[in-house]
Structures are given as structure tokens and as C-alpha cells.
Amino acid sequence: MIDTPTPPNVAAYLRELDAALSTAPAEVRAEIVAGIEEELVGLDAATAATRIDELGDPVFIAAEATGATTPDSPTRTTPGGYSILTVVLLIIGGFVVPVIGWIVGAVLLVASSAWTRRDKLIGTLVPALTFVVATTVFLLLRGPDAGVPAFIIGGAVTFIVGLLSGIRLLRRASH
Numbered sequence: 001m002i003d004t005p006t007p008p009n010v011a012a013y014l015r016e017l018d019a020a021l022s023t024a025p026a027e028v029r030a031e032i033v034a035g036i037e038e039e040l041v042g043l044d045a046a047t048a049a050t051r052i053d054e055l056g057d058p059v060f061i062a063a064e065a066t067g068a069t070t071p072d073s074p075t076r077t078t079p080g081g082y083s084i085l086t087v088v089l090l091i092i093g094g095f096v097v098p099v100i101g102w103i104v105g106a107v108l109l110v111a112s113s114a115w116t117r118r119d120k121l122i123g124t125l126v127p128a129l130t131f132v133v134a135t136t137v138f139l140l141l142r143g144p145d146a147g148v149p150a151f152i153i154g155g156a157v158t159f160i161v162g163l164l165s166g167i168r169l170l171r172r173a174s175h
Contacts, residue, residue: 007045013052014040020062032061035116083114090123090162094155102127102158115165123165127158 014037021029036055040048055061086108093101106124109115115123131154138149 006041007043007048009045009052010037010040010043010048013048013055013058017058017061020058024062031116031118035118036061039117082108083112086112086114087162087166090127090165091159092162094158105162109165115168119165119168123161126161127154130154130157 014033017036018029018033021032024032039055040051043051086105089101089105090109091105093103093105095101097104106128109123110120131151134149134153142149
């Protein structure tokens with residue numbers, strides 16, 4: 001694997017973000033910087049500049065993460081209805097409207113800016129892969145009767161991941 005050098009604009013952005021997060025808890029600070037670095041790694045300077053513009057000013061990212069306000073940002077201490085709906089659909093959507101309810105929750109999760117890229121990957125891939133693996137294992141072991149146990153395991157994992165997503169959202173909102 002060839003390491004590509006980090007463009008100066010990426011390095012500067014990450015330093016500015018790290019500095020802006022100086023009042024955040026060390027764990028939160030490291031997670032945010034690592035998540036944004038992950039989004040920017042391997043990009044050339046021009047593509048990185050576009051992505052940096054989309055991410056926004058590090059001061060605003062830090063304000064959102066710490067619950068602080070800036071002169072140009074609204075105060076937000078509780079998660080919005082969109083975020084709450086997303087969590088509810090991730091937790092029970094698949095039970096209320098089988099499969100479709102969870103898919104809607106996953107789409108809302110991916111489209112939302114309330115979660116990090118890591119949260120989005122965990123919230124969508126873990127339940128989906130668990131369901132696929134559970135179904136495959138039960139089909140191999142039990143034959144056509146595998147649907148019910150696979151659905152129960154997949155549903156339990158989906159419930160847990162949705163619940164953890166909600167907890168992460170509430171923790172971020174309380175900081």
C-alpha cells in the first residue's frame with residue numbers, strides 16, 4: 001500500500017478542528033477528529049477542499065459537539081424530531097412494518113448529519129449483516145424453518161444497535 005501525503009489544507013483543517021475541540025472531553029475530541037480525518041484521508045487537495053467546505057467550519061463542528069454556541073449558530077440542547085424518528089424506526093420500525101420500517105430508519109440515519117460516518121456504518125451494516133449471517137447459518141443448520149430464529153436474532157441486534165444510536169445521540173446533545 002502506498003501512503004499518499006496529506007494535503008496541506010487537510011492537515012490545517014484537522015489542526016484547526018483539534019484546537020476548536022480543546023474544551024471537549026478527550027474521548028469525544030479524538031473520535032470527532034478521527035472520524036473527519038477518515039473522511040479526508042486519501043483525497044487530493046482539490047477534492048479535500050470541496051469536502052472540507054461541505055463539512056463546515058471547525059468552530060461550528062466543535063460547538064455542535066460540545067453544546068456550545070457561536071454567534072452564528074442556534075442553540076440546540078435536545079435532539080430534533082427527525083433524529084428521534086430515526087432512532088425509533090431503527091429500534092422498532094422493522095417490527096411495526098417488517099423490514100420496510102427498518103430500511104426507512106436506515107435511510108434517515110444515512111441522510112442525517114446528527115451522526116458520524118462511523119455511527120452510520122454501524123447503524124446500517126451491523127443489523128443487515130447480522131440478519132444475513134443468521135439467516136444463512138440457520139438455513140444451513142435447520143433448513144426452511146430458519147426464518148423465525150434468524151428474524152429473532154436479526155431483530156434483537158437491530159433493536160440493540162438502534163438503542164445504542166439513540167444513546168449516542170442523547171449523550172452528544174447533553175454535552
